[in-house]
Amino acid sequence: MLDVRRMQVLRAVISSGSITAAARNLGYTPSAISQQLSTLEKEAGTELLERIGRGVRATPAGILLSEHAEVMSAQLSKAESALTELKEGRTGRLAIRYFATAGAALVPPAVAAIRREFPGIRLDLKLIEPAPPLRDVESGDADVAIVVFPQRDQPANGIQLVHLLNDPYRVVLPRTHRLARKRILDLAELAEESWISTEGPPGPCRDIMLNACGAAGFAPNFAVESEDYQTAQGFVAAGLGVSLIPELGLGTPHPGVVVRKLRRPEPVRSIHAAVAAHARDQPALLRLLEVMREASAATR
Template sequence: MLDVRRMQVLRAVIISGSITAAARNLGYTPSAISQQLSTLEREAGTALLERVGRGVRPTPAGTLLSEHAETVSEQLAKAEAALNELKDGRGGRLAIRYFATAGARLVPPAVAALRREFPRVRLDLKLIEPGDPLPEVECGRADVAIVVLPRREPLAKNVSLVHLVDDPYRLVLPKGHPLEAKRVVDLAELAEEPWVGNEWPPGPCRDIMLDACAAAGFTPNFVVESEDYQTAQGFVAAGLGVALIPALGLGSPPPGVQIRRLRRPEPLRAIHAAVAAHARDQPAVRHLLAAMRASLD
């Protein structure tokens, strides 16, 4: 197998015109250069240089290897620059996974800020909906995932959590509902109401809502199930029931609903960034998380 370093020595000799001049430029002795060239010729299985007066000139094989040495040197320089950018957090690839409401509120402004500060970082963005973005980090397909806590399953050891925001649930009522007169509604007052579900398939967000209702002493009576928050609000506006929706998921409520705070207890989902261990200290990741927090100020 040809040695890249010896190929670079060959190129230096050819450019310098002699072994002595190349040795002087490279900081080696002429005998060390000659030894390197002899070894390279054995590896190549053919002569690479021929003497001309006091100098040398390349054989066709020597010219070929010299040209490839230039190409290899350029690629090595690019690889070294890319590696330095990666270590400095200025290059490389960053894979981010998120769920829908995080994608709407947290991710776009943070990605814009990241692109301004780290334009050479290649972003791999993917919405995981329905489903849970966390396994993408746990199995190594992503560097960062936006997730909801608490959750029933323990985290993998290669994942750390960074708190981003606490997102309280809000009560969505049809206009004209008797509870509309209250600014804050006790959760137990909804025990006999028909409910519009909005978390399907089941996951951490639905668990948070059901656990809060259990703490208030009842299980919701779901009369309609929807798969997204906007559709659920449409069902509420049509008078089919009440719904609990996280504040970040409300978007622009339709005209036929009223939004109220909850208490005793107030359901709350804590939104975190799940960060892979290898990405935890990357400057681009730190900047991304800071930008997400700033987007909520």
């Protein structure tokens, strides 16, 4: 197999016109250059240089290898430059997974900042619901996922959890409801109500809601199952029940409902970025988290 470094030495000798001149330019001794050329000729299986007076001249095989050495040197330089940009976070891929309400409030401004400040980064964005986005980080398919905690299972080793914000639940009532005039409700006041469910499959959001109701001494009576926050508000406006919706999921409240704070207890979902170990020092990812924190502060 031909050695690239020896091919570059051959190119230097041909360009300089002599072994002595090439040795001087490269900072080697002439004997070291001669040894490199001798080894390269053995690898090539043919003569690469012929002596002309005190100098040398390339054979057709020597010219061929010299030309390829020039191309390979240029490619190597490009590879080194690309590697530097990758290590410094100016190029590469950033895979982001998120759930719907986080996608609407936190992800868009952060992605806009990355595209503006790191144009060489390729973004892989994917909404993951109802399955937890954390699985893609654990499997290596994503660098970061926006997730809700606490969860029943802790993340795999090596995954760092970065807190972004606490997202409190609010009670959504029909505008004509008997409790609509109160500014803050005790959760226990909703014990006898019919409920509109907004959390379909088992998961952290449903657990947070059910655990809060349990702490208030009751289990909610679900009259309607709805996995969409806006649709749930429509059912509430129609007088079919009350609902708990996190602040990030409220959007523009339905005109037929009122939104009130809760206490004793106040259900809160804690939203984190789950970051893969290999990506935690990536400049683009650090900037992504910074902008998401800024966006979360703006929602308060």
